[in-house]
Amino acid sequence: MMNISEKAKKTIDSCRFCWMCRHVCPIGNATGQERNTARARALGSSLVARGAEEIKVIAANVYECALCGACTNNCVTGWDPKTFIIEERREIILENAAPEYIKALLKKYFETGNIYGKKADGIPxxxxxxxxxxxxxxxxxxxxxxxxxxxxxxxxxxxxxxxxxxxxxxxxxxxxxxxxxxxxxxxxxxxxxxxxxxxxxxxxxxxxxxxxxxxxxxxxxxxxxxxxxxxxxxxxxxLTESGKLKPKKSGKRYSLQDNYAYARDLDDAETGRKLIEKVGENKDMLLCGKEANFAGSLIMNEYMPEVMKKVAENRWRDAINSDCETLVTESPSEYVMLKKTEPEGKRVITVEEMLAENL
Ligand code: SF4
Ligand code: SF4
The missing domain is CATH 3.40.50 (Rossmann fold)
Incomplete structure (x- = not known):
């Protein structure tokens, strides 16, 4: 039996298996597998919560969620499927039921201070x-x-x-x-x-x-x-409004890659757009603002690189379909993943690069 909160149990139980979340999950869209949607996770979790399955059976799938919250935004019940995912991860760890590749990342964390096992030697x-x-x-x-x-x-x-x-x-x-x-x-x-x-x-x-x-x-x-x-x-x-930075406005078009944590968790899809307006013209992509489509995670790239590559490529596809040329990222994870998959004729820059190129 899982030791999760009443809130998490309620969230699992309230899933109506309606599938409204199916089309929005960036991981499900990349793998083409139903198991990667919030609905499938709620189904598996309800079996574990009722003691009909052991937690190790759902462990790998629990780690295939990016916690991006696209499903939360679309869930008809108004509950947040991320609630039980994050609590299940704790249970999986406490039960020593994590997949080996997750244990390996944690080992690196405790040995080197980060899950990548790398030094911050790019910083002078x-x-x-x-x-x-x-x-x-x-x-x-x-x-x-x-x-x-x-x-x-x-x-x-x-x-x-x-x-x-x-x-x-x-x-x-x-x-x-x-x-x-x-x-x-x-x-x-x-x-x-x-x-x-x-x-x-x-x-x-x-x-x-x-x-x-x-x-x-x-x-x-x-x-x-x-x-x-x-x-x-x-x-x-x-810095721009106080005149400490004085970017010039050009005719360039920029498209914000809304980061889910900004747009949904912090409820701020506006500031990035205001920054774009300081230097050029804002050109929104498909699935932006609160509907932000996630472009990748460096943590998940450690254990599911092929899927993360597909996630980033799918985001580029949104950009291409919306006729967007320059994507402006707000998160280092999304920047790295989009940079790795940058198609010819398109570019991805960070928000500070955007300001710097217009000073
Ligand atoms: S939080 Fe994101 S990755 Fe996880 S199930 Fe929901 S939409 Fe999919
Ligand atoms: S939208 Fe909500 S209620 Fe419907 S299947 Fe997805 S998680 Fe369950």
Missing amino acids: ETAYGGGEEILFVAGTDAVVNAPENAVNALALIKKAGERVSFIKNQDSGAALYFLTGKTRETEEAAKRFAEDIKGYKKIVFYDPTDLALVSHEYKEWGIEISGNAVSFNEYLLY
Whole structure:
């Protein structure tokens, strides 16, 4: 029997198996398999919750969910299927029933400090340190897998004349939360991070996944952060509106790759578009804003690379069908995945690259 909350059980029980969520799941759309939809997971979970199946039977499928929330947005019951997925991950870990490839990622995390088992050696030592009031948090995905993004973001902030601090600890606990839910280890990582970012007035989060965790889960777990947590987009908007950055408006067309954490978890699909309007023309893609179609996860790319490639290619297909040429990403994960699959004649840039090319 699974030890999950009443809320999670209710969410499982309330699934009407209506299949409204079927067409929106980016993983189901990439694999073409029904097992990857919220509906199928609710079905499997209800068997486990009633003791008719063991949790290990559904374990692999539970890890095939990106927690992107597209189903949540479309679910006719108004419940959130992510609720039981994240609790099931904790149960799977506690029962030692995780697939070997998930255990391997966790092993790397405990050995090296991140699930990728890599060093943040793309970040020069001179990047660390800085001012005392504002902290810039790039997050693990950026410092390990897209260090040039973190370096470019810091360079743009410097250009605006701001002095921000940059520290070694870039781990909010987001990867552990994704893989293990709310375990003791996740909470410990979150507490360490909260301790290390103490004392700053403003904390700018580059990765919306980190900001969503700090804004929602930290609060729920009673972990307080002392400063004002803002998104990188909000910070960039402040820098342009205060005249610290003076981008010029061109006729260029940009299309925002809405990140699900921004658009849904943080309810902000506007700031990215306002930034586009500062420098050019906004051209929306299919499935944007609250309906954001996810373009990939670096964590999942570690254990299901073929599916993640397909997810990113599917997003490019949306861009092509909407006649969009330049995609602007808000998340390092989506940037890396879209960059890897960039079709000829199209390009993907980060939001800071967009501003920088119009200064
Ligand atoms: S959260 Fe996203 S990946 Fe997971 S089932 Fe829902 S739509 Fe699919
Ligand atoms: S939309 Fe909601 S109720 Fe319908 S199958 Fe999907 S998860 Fe179940």
